[in-house]
Amino acid sequence: MNVYATDDPRSTLTPVSASPPDHDAPIAAAQYVDLGRLLSPDAATSAGRTVVVRAQNVVLAHTAARAGDDLDNGTLDGELAVVVTDDSPAFTVHVDGEEHLIDEPGLVVVPPGTSRLAVHGDGPLVRLFETGEPAWRERAVNAGAYALDHPRVTLLRRWPEPVGGRAVRFYRLAGVPDEPGRFGRVFRTRAFMVNFLPPQEGPRDPRRLSPHTHDDFEQLSLAVRGTYVHHIRTPWLNDSTGWRDDEHVTLGSPSLAVIPPPTVHTSAAVDPGVNQLIDIFSPPRADFSAKPGWVLNADDYPAP
Incomplete structure (x- = not known):
């Protein structure tokens, strides 16, 4: 089920299933994490100001960073991605004896190995790790929800190596305007895809929502500004013991909704100010x- 307005760029998508989902498996419950409530802004260390949440293939670490923090990423087998918003502080990526200053919004990709982030101001920093990194996976506040793999979600197989080899790459949002026919500002790595949706002033028109489903992948919706209502409907299967009432969950920012397949879902901004x-x-x-043209760094990260 996909209900898009004719002027919604997603109305032109052709569904592609990476692997046949297990249609007999139970449908997982959606997860809602109020990151602001879980953060400890008075904690003395960055670890105490970090909330870790996971999905099937990705671990998200949200840190209320402060100037002087040294965020140790450990020694990683896969790439690290850092989501930098308008509210994030400047920081320096230290990796392989190199230093890379990041002082504007965008997506940073750090190659496998040992790395750390030296923070130069106060604000939120979001890091993405693969769930194959046990030191991060096991810190997740919702780890129990993934004690067993979710059979309806395709497991991660990394996409091809980046062109030009492994390196720190920074994809700036500045200079990437909204473009008719393109949905958001999309970047990908070998393991992740991140879509910076444009800020929205005021509530979303309730007559122009976009309920839709995904066959075999989860969606993580990270609210960085404003307030959203996440509307989620679980389809009925033969086993009625797995049926759920429709959910209409309101979350402020920062917050995260993990939306499982094949639930019908749409999110509506409701704050009178800026929502993103x-x-x-x-x-x-x-x-x-x-x-064509949707993935802005496709030349660096080829598709399989």
């Missing part, structure tokens, strides 16, 4: 990747 969502997927979406 960032959507995260793992593995990268094949349908978005198939649209």
Whole structure:
């Protein structure tokens, strides 16, 4: 089920299933994490100001960073992605004896290995790790929800190595205007796809929502500004013991909704001020990747 307005760029998508989902498996419950409530702004260390949440293939670490913090990422087998918003502080990426200053919004990709972030101001920093990194996976506040893999979600198989080899890459949002026919500002890595949706002034028109489903992947909707109502409907299967009432969950920012397949879902901004969502997927979406011009760093990160 996909209900898009004719002027919604997603109305032109062709569904691509990475692997046949287990249609007999139970449908997982959606998860809602109020990051602001869980954060400890008075904690002395960055670890005490970090909330870790996971999905099937990705771990999200949200840190209320302060100037002078040294965020140790550990030694990673896969790439690290850092989501930098308008409210994030400047920081320096230290990796392989190199230093890379980041002082504007965008997406940073850090190659595998040992790295750390030296923070130069106060504000939120969001890091994305693969769930194959046990030191991060096991810190998740919702780890129990993934004690067993979710059979309806395609497991991550990394996409091809980046062109030009492994390196720190920074994709700036500045200079990337909204473009008719393109949905948001989309970047991908070998393991993740991040879509910076444009800020919205005021509530979303309730007559122009976009309920839709995904066959075999989760969607992580990270609210970085404003307030959203996440509307989620679980389809009825033969086993009525798994049926759920429709959900209409209101979350402020920062917050995260983990939306499982094949639930019907749409999110509506309701704050009178600025509202903004960032959507995260793992593995990268094949349908978005198939649209020419949608993935802004496709030349660096080729599709399979």
